[in-house]
Amino acid sequence: xxxxxxxxxxxxxxxxxxxxxxxxxxxxxxxxxxxxxxxxxxxxxxxxxxxxxxxxxxxxxxxxxxxxxxxxxxxxxxxxxxxxxxxxxxxxxxxxxxxxxxxxxxxxxxxxxxxxxxxxxxxxxxxxxxxxxxxxxxxxxxxxxxxxxxxxxxxxxxxxxxxxxxxxxxxxxxxxxxxxxxxxxxxxxxxxxxxxxxxxxxxxxxxxxxxxxxxxxxxxxxxxxxxxxxxxxxxxxxxxxxxxxxxxxxxxxxxxxxxxxxxxxxxxxxxxxxxxxxxxxxxxxxxxxxxxxxxxxxxxxxxxxxxxxxxxxxxxxxxxxxxxxxxxxxxxxxxxxxxxxxxxxxxxxxxxxxxxxxxxxxxxxxx
Amino acid sequence: xxxxxxxxxxxxxxxxxxxxxxxxxxxxxxxxxxxxxxxxxxxxxxxxxxxxxxxxxxxxxxxxxxxx
Numbered sequence: 001x002x003x004x005x006x007x008x009x010x011x012x013x014x015x016x017x018x019x020x021x022x023x024x025x026x027x028x029x030x031x032x033x034x035x036x037x038x039x040x041x042x043x044x045x046x047x048x049x050x051x052x053x054x055x056x057x058x059x060x061x062x063x064x065x066x067x068x069x070x071x072x073x074x075x076x077x078x079x080x081x082x083x084x085x086x087x088x089x090x091x092x093x094x095x096x097x098x099x100x101x102x103x104x105x106x107x108x109x110x111x112x113x114x115x116x117x118x119x120x121x122x123x124x125x126x127x128x129x130x131x132x133x134x135x136x137x138x139x140x141x142x143x144x145x146x147x148x149x150x151x152x153x154x155x156x157x158x159x160x161x162x163x164x165x166x167x168x169x170x171x172x173x174x175x176x177x178x179x180x181x182x183x184x185x186x187x188x189x190x191x192x193x194x195x196x197x198x199x200x201x202x203x204x205x206x207x208x209x210x211x212x213x214x215x216x217x218x219x220x221x222x223x224x225x226x227x228x229x230x231x232x233x234x235x236x237x238x239x240x241x242x243x244x245x246x247x248x249x250x251x252x253x254x255x256x257x258x259x260x261x262x263x264x265x266x267x268x269x270x271x272x273x274x275x276x277x278x279x280x281x282x283x284x285x286x287x288x289x290x291x292x293x294x295x296x297x298x299x300x301x302x303x304x305x306x307x308x309x310x311x312x313x314x315x316x317x318x319x320x321x322x323x324x325x326x327x328x329x330x331x332x333x334x335x336x337x338x339x340x341x342x343x344x345x346x347x348x349x350x351x352x353x354x355x356x357x358x359x360x361x362x363x364x365x366x367x
Numbered sequence: 368x369x370x371x372x373x374x375x376x377x378x379x380x381x382x383x384x385x386x387x388x389x390x391x392x393x394x395x396x397x398x399x400x401x402x403x404x405x406x407x408x409x410x411x412x413x414x415x416x417x418x419x420x421x422x423x424x425x426x427x428x429x430x431x432x433x434x435x
Contacts, residue, residue, distance in 0.1 A: 003413075077402050079426075084375055139381060147373030150400075209376075209403050218377065222384060222411060284375035300375075 005226045011201075011208040012233025018197045019112050019234075020241040022060070025189035029247065029260035030116040032238075033060060033201075034109035035287035036100035037261075039305070040312035040321075041185050042166065045178050048309065049316035053183025057170040059194040061291065062163040067202020068295030069160045075207070080156035082299035084148035088355055089300050092279045093307020094314065095348035096287060099275030101312065101321040102268055102337045102345055103127075104261055106287045107212035107276060111231060115238025117250035118259040120269065127270035131277020132213055136220040139281065142361040148300055156297035159305065167195070184261060206296055211289040213280035253325035255332040261324045263335030268322070268342060275348045282355060320344040372400040372427055379404040380411050383432070387415060395432040398424060405430065 019032025031037060037054070044055030072078045100106045103124045105113060110128060113121035169177050170191060180186040188194065204210070208230065215228030242248040249257055253264050263269070280286045283304055285293060290308070293301035315321040318340055325335035337345075369386060371379035379399050386395060395417075399405060405421055405428050412419045417432040 075402075079401060081373065081400075084373065139377070144374065144378055148375065149373055209406070211376075214376065221377065221381065224410065224414070226410065284377070 005208070005229065007208040008210060008226055008230040009233045011204040011210045012230035013237045014204050015108070015201055015210070015230075016115070016234045016237025016241065018201050019238060020245070022189045022194060022197060023247075024245070025193050026187055027189050027194075028184045028187045030113045030118060031105075031109060031184070031261065032112060033288075034105050034112070035061070035291060036097055036106035036308070036312070037104075037109065037184070039097065039287075039308050040101060040316065041180075043309045043312040044180075044185065044316070047176070047178055048313035051316040052178075052185075053180050054185045054316070055178040055180045056185040056188055057166050057177065058188070059167065059170060059191050060198040062167050062170075063195045063198025064202035064205070064288070064291045065160055065163045065295035067199040067204075068206040068292040070199070071203035071206040072296040078153075078156065078297045080151055080153050080297040080299065081148035082151045082155060083146075084300045085145040085359065086300050086303045088145060088359070089283060089304045090307035090310075091351060092283055092355065093290070093304040094311035095351055096276050096279040096283070097308040097311030098315050098320055098341075098344050098348055099272040099279065100287065101315040102272030102341050103276070104263065104269075104322045104324060107273075107280070108234070108286070108288050110273065111212070111234045112238055113259070113262060115235050116242050116259070117239075117248045118252075118262055119250065120252050120259055120262045120264055120266065123266035123269040124273040127273030128213075128277040129216055130270075131274035131279075132216045132281050133220060133277075134274070135278045135281025136217050138356045139217075139221065143282065143356055143359055144361070145282065145284075145359055148298070151299065155299045158299070159294045159302035202292060202295065205288065205292045209289075212286040213277060214285060214289065216277075217281050253332065253334060255327055255330055258325055258327055263322050263325050263337070265322070265334070265336030268337035268345065271345050272322070272337070275345055275352070278352050279348070282352065315341075315344075318344070369395065369397045371404060372398055374404075376403055377407060380407040383408050383411060387417075393434045397430040397432065398427055399430065400427045402428075404428075408432075
């Protein structure tokens, strides 16, 4: 019988509880954590986009990276590596973000939305699984972004240092940092609470290697359900928590009830998450895992995170992000993805295909 | 000997899976450079009837898989 990995399940439960706490303390509904949304908010706070409702330096991002760094140093695992197709990873980071923002959430928020009863997220789940399946097929054929090599230790501290600077900017709140006065960016837990919760979650995720994409990928490739158990633990914990707290609302967006920050465009929710799933498998992990790796000395993952920030800026500067459903005068606006957003997702598929084709093992020439 | 150093997850364990599937070796040596790969390969090996011994190899990890 296969051994149960309690670290992974425990981390899943902890992430679920942390998300419930952060939502109760002020984060938007079904958004205790969302790596895509929070990087997007941070990009907005830095003036990289001008969508006024989504601008805030999210301490959760800072805490996750620094929590992973602390755990890596404590476990003496801090090995700094770089050079595994860094430019390609940067570009993939951009498109993973564009796919996630078309859906309106990263894989972690996908689970949180499902745990809140949001059935519009089912399309995203289907897409995510499909995307991971596509990525896994390429892995089986030998796809790889290549080896990373050990570099100077200082390289591994660059992204964590940027996080410390962001924390200072958040606390000092100088005039050039943008903070939303309304909308999702204005809804947030107190800095101290969000930071401490994220530090703990970041440390646990580093220790357990929790990854939203890795769970489904390992189930496909090796019938290994270890990481998938973490994914399911988050879902179960959040569902139970929301039922207890009275925040569980089963259904899609209707004129009577709007699921928080979601839309009813199922096809493009699905396709957006296909892009996220496929891109995440090629990168070796979901957006959450990229943050954790970036805090653990993986310089390439740090570049992926920067790519995701740039992708978030593109998504809002060029109108690529999904529009959430809303109700005005009792009439439902189901929301959805703009034509530009749909084109960007399709371009993302083309980019993934090119990356896959150009990173296959070289055939040996017969002499 | 499989040298999977520097490869990101799940590259190392997939190399081991391929070697086990194709050759069903009685023993296999694998060199990796991160703890995550050690854990993944160890889990895969144990689930597939191999015992695993991990040794330090000049800052990297050398895994010896032996059929039980």
